[in-house]
Amino acid sequence: xxxxxxxxxxxxxxxxxxxxxxxxxxxxxxxxxxxxxxxxxxxxxxxxxxxxxxxxxxxxxxxxxxxxxxxxxxxxxxxxxxxxxxxxxxxxxxxxxxxxxxxxxxxxxxxxxxxxxxxxxxxxxxxxxxxxxxxxxxxxxxxxxxxxxxxxxxxxxxxxxxxxxxxxxxxxxxxxxxxxxxxxxxxxxxxxxxxxxxxxxxxxxxxxxxxxxxxxxxxxxxxxxxxxxxxxxxxxxxxxxxxxxxxxxxxxxxxxxxxxxxxxxxxxxxxxxxxxxxxxxxxxxxxxxxxxxxxxxxxxxxxxxxxxxxxxxxxxxxxxxxxxxxxxxxxxxxxxxxxxxxxxxxxxxxxxxxxxxxxxxxxxxxxxxxxxxxxxxxxxxxxxxxxxxxxxxxxxxxxxxxxxxxxxxxxxxxxxxxxxxxxxxxxxxxxxxxxxxxxxxxxxxxxxxxxxxxxxxxxxxxxxxxxxxxxxxxxxxxxxxxxxxxxxxxxxxxxxxxxxxxxxxxxxxxxxxxxxxxxxxxxxxxxxxxxxxxxxxxxxxxxxxxxxxxxxxxxxxxxxxxxxxxxxxxxxxxxxxxxxxxxxxxxxxxxxxxxxxxxxxxxxxxxxxxxxxxxxxxxxxxxxxxxxxxxxxxxxxxxxxxxxxxxxxxxxxxxxxxxxxxxxxxxxxxxxxxxxxxxxxxxxxxxxxxxxxxxxxxxxxxxxxxxxxxxxxxxxxxxxxxxxxxxxxxxxxxxxxxxxxxxxxxxxxxxxxxxxxxxxxxxxxxxxxxxxxxxxxxxxxx
Numbered sequence: 001x002x003x004x005x006x007x008x009x010x011x012x013x014x015x016x017x018x019x020x021x022x023x024x025x026x027x028x029x030x031x032x033x034x035x036x037x038x039x040x041x042x043x044x045x046x047x048x049x050x051x052x053x054x055x056x057x058x059x060x061x062x063x064x065x066x067x068x069x070x071x072x073x074x075x076x077x078x079x080x081x082x083x084x085x086x087x088x089x090x091x092x093x094x095x096x097x098x099x100x101x102x103x104x105x106x107x108x109x110x111x112x113x114x115x116x117x118x119x120x121x122x123x124x125x126x127x128x129x130x131x132x133x134x135x136x137x138x139x140x141x142x143x144x145x146x147x148x149x150x151x152x153x154x155x156x157x158x159x160x161x162x163x164x165x166x167x168x169x170x171x172x173x174x175x176x177x178x179x180x181x182x183x184x185x186x187x188x189x190x191x192x193x194x195x196x197x198x199x200x201x202x203x204x205x206x207x208x209x210x211x212x213x214x215x216x217x218x219x220x221x222x223x224x225x226x227x228x229x230x231x232x233x234x235x236x237x238x239x240x241x242x243x244x245x246x247x248x249x250x251x252x253x254x255x256x257x258x259x260x261x262x263x264x265x266x267x268x269x270x271x272x273x274x275x276x277x278x279x280x281x282x283x284x285x286x287x288x289x290x291x292x293x294x295x296x297x298x299x300x301x302x303x304x305x306x307x308x309x310x311x312x313x314x315x316x317x318x319x320x321x322x323x324x325x326x327x328x329x330x331x332x333x334x335x336x337x338x339x340x341x342x343x344x345x346x347x348x349x350x351x352x353x354x355x356x357x358x359x360x361x362x363x364x365x366x367x368x369x370x371x372x373x374x375x376x377x378x379x380x381x382x383x384x385x386x387x388x389x390x391x392x393x394x395x396x397x398x399x400x401x402x403x404x405x406x407x408x409x410x411x412x413x414x415x416x417x418x419x420x421x422x423x424x425x426x427x428x429x430x431x432x433x434x435x436x437x438x439x440x441x442x443x444x445x446x447x448x449x450x451x452x453x454x455x456x457x458x459x460x461x462x463x464x465x466x467x468x469x470x471x472x473x474x475x476x477x478x479x480x481x482x483x484x485x486x487x488x489x490x491x492x493x494x495x496x497x498x499x500x501x502x503x504x505x506x507x508x509x510x511x512x513x514x515x516x517x518x519x520x521x522x523x524x525x526x527x528x529x530x531x532x533x534x535x536x537x538x539x540x541x542x543x544x545x546x547x548x549x550x551x552x553x554x555x556x557x558x559x560x561x562x563x564x565x566x567x568x569x570x571x572x573x574x575x576x577x578x579x580x581x582x583x584x585x586x587x588x589x590x591x592x593x594x595x596x597x598x599x600x601x602x603x604x605x606x607x608x609x610x611x612x613x614x615x616x617x618x619x620x621x622x623x624x625x626x627x628x629x630x631x632x633x634x635x636x637x638x639x640x641x642x643x644x645x646x647x648x649x650x651x652x653x654x655x656x657x658x659x660x661x662x663x664x665x666x667x668x669x670x671x672x673x674x675x676x677x678x679x680x681x682x683x684x685x686x687x688x689x690x691x692x693x694x695x696x697x698x699x700x701x702x703x704x705x706x707x708x709x710x711x712x713x714x715x716x717x718x719x720x721x722x723x724x725x726x727x728x729x730x731x732x733x734x735x736x737x738x739x740x741x742x743x744x745x746x747x748x749x750x751x752x753x754x755x756x757x758x759x760x761x762x763x764x765x766x767x768x769x770x771x772x773x774x775x776x777x778x779x780x781x782x
Contacts, residue, residue, distance in 0.1 A: 027052040028137040028323045033105030038088015044139050061173045062324035064139050069166045071147040077303050084165045089142030092315035096304045099315050102140050109133040112185025114243045120219040120259040122327040123178040127220045138321035143205050143276050145300040145316045153306035160280040171269040175371050177388035179262050180325040185255030187239040190316050198249050201298035202239030202279040205318045207232040207272040214264035221258010239279045250287020265390035266365040330447045333383035336376050339454030340497030342419040342578020346427035355380045356413040362401035366391045370401035387443050394451045395437040410436035419454035419578050459495040459576040461586035469593050475558045480551040490551035493574030511543035513585045514571035520557040524732040534778045547760050567591040603676050605691035612661040612693050616676050621651045625681045629659050632673040706780035713749040717742050724767040725749050757781050
């Protein structure tokens with residue numbers, strides 16, 4: 001009886017094609033791949049060429065390697081020297097050994113009759129474009145099905161089994177995005193005839209994705225190509241080798257062909273588990289399915305011997321072709337500018353852009369992992385070569401990022417800080433957040449430029465120290481002198497970018513970061529008490545800002561707390577044109593050439609709820625006996641309150657006294673007057689100064705703060721009267737004055753049309769005309 005054996009070939013082709021405008025692509029062309037035939041199990045490297053003909057620089061390579069071989073040499077029927085998977089292996093007809101040889105680097109249309117329109121070169125290309133099967137080449141891989149029989153041609157796996165063969169890994173020499181795999185003719189058959197019956201088995205090589213940083217998606221192809229997020233299979237009912245289908249024994253068998261993209265960025269390798277799956281086999285006589293003869297069935301291959309009476313052993317399996325394709329990479333570049341004014345990001349120094357060495361630009365993918373790191377040049381430029389499609393950010397640091405690791409922290413060279421970031425033409429914008437990281441940008445087919453950053457050097461504030469003569473309590477010292485040792489000068493500082501010469505900070509922004517502990521600091525006749533929040537004292541993180549410093553308006557007031565002290569000091573910081581404050585404020589110190597003098601009897605007062613707290617100081621008491629505290633509600637008639645307070649008698653140093661007066665039941669119109677009467681032991685007496693106490697008769701709430709367009713002033717007064725509300729800027733210029741009559745109870749004054757005011761700090765004063773009460777609030781215009 002005539003025996004017939006037919007062996008068809010499976011082709012699996014992976015082509016990574018980098019295509020830009022004009023269909024330019026990086027392909028596996030005539031050059032760049034290995035020469036000669038297999039079978040080999042050693043790794044195979046390919047260099048991709050632009051349009052398959054022109055060298056691309058820097059080179060992009062893909063290296064193919066096999067691992068975890070399940071069928072090692074010696075475990076395959078008749079093939080002692082071969083493995084289940086090999087590069088450049090092939091079929092061999094009518095012999096049991098050796099394995100056939102196939103080109104390691106083959107034309108794509110060498111097998112399975114593929115057509116161009118089944119393939120798409122890159123993820124965003126038009127479906128069915130960018131691949132030429134007559135010129136594009138690929139690496140070949142062979143899956144030998146002799147591993148699934150024994151020497152007597154007895155199947156070792158079921159005809160519909162899915163058998164694991166090993167792993168295939170593609171490794172790139174640079175991180176890539178969205179590689180596309182071109183799959184040609186995934187499937188084949190083994191067929192023989194016995195006693196007028198044909199025994200067919202179709203099988204296909206299949207791939208399960210092991211890599212977890214990508215997912216698979218079908219771009220184009222015939223209907224037999226079945227792709228899920230993690231698998232590539234042939235879903236034909238009857239598997240064959242032809243991409244367009246081939247009729248055999250009354251049925252059409254198909255190979256699966258098309259394009260599959262591995263979606264992901266920052267990819268350095270992709271690994272698949274490789275399987276071979278049978279379609280169960282078929283027995284027929286022509287087009288009719290029949291029952292197999294006893295002891296005969298379809299097989300995975302023909303071994304050295306068999307019980308079927310066949311005399312032509314064969315080496316069977318699938319030949320597959322693999323390549324690598326990516327949208328052509330482009331360059332990403334930008335600048336780090338010395339941005340002195342901190343406005344729109346650019347070089348605002350007025351000269352050549354120079355930045356410190358030791359900085360790195362780190363390119364980061366959408367998952368926060370570093371793709372590449374580039375040194376920033378002294379002129380501020382940096383660039384990344386061969387950046388593949390995807391979404392990225394760039395950050396700057398003194399630490400070079402490591403590919404695949406989390407981006408390093410944003411750090412600047414000593415004495416430098418960020419001023420902003422902007423993706424676009426210099427001096428046209430700045431991101432809302434100043435954080436050393438660009439906004440996300442998309443890389444596609446054209447180069448990306450102007451991912452820009454601004455940095456600047458920190459301003460410097462100068463420490464100052466003066467020694468002056470003794471100054472009485474309640475004296476104001478204007479800090480605008482010559483700056484000599486005995487003539488306290490203005491606040492001074494310097495900035496490399498916008499105030500290189502340094503000197504007086506007149507007209508510049510100054511921040512008070514710490515008040516004197518034993519004196520008062522005033523600006524424009526307003527006591528400085530709070531920082532930017534309007535609640536807490538000034539500090540480094542909550543400064544009191546003078547936006548346009550006038551040296552004639554900053555004063556130090558000597559108070560009773562200064563008595564007996566040898567010095568007083570406060571801290572200040574220069575804020576430069578970029579709005580950046582010196583992070584290490586300077587100290588301004590005044591030393592007294594002697595302890596401050598004390599008037600023989602000096603009284604100060606304060607009020608807390610319904611208590612008046614009185615404090616007085618004496619110096620060099622001699623022959624003193626006792627004190628009496630007197631109170632008046634009209635500053636004419638005084639009465640003694642409380643008991644007498646014993647004096648020191650004789651004391652050459654400072655003596656402190658205090659008394660608290662409960663005024664809960666005291667009748668008054670909002671103002672009380674106090675004085676202290678000192679008796680000596682001879683009956684002589686003298687009076688202190690008169691201290692005025694204002695008992696608030698008005699409760700005030702101002703809102704919103706910060707404000708944008710208008711301000712509301714809510715007031716609760718005990719009796720009807722007039723009120724004046726005034727808004728002035730930090731330099732004392734009156735902006736708005738409004739007068740209104742109040743009735744007893746709750747009243748509201750609205751100050752509209754403030755939207756045109758520049759952003760900054762303003763002072764709102766409320767003067768209760770009937771009680772002569774003046775209350776000040778700090779407002780912030782946003």
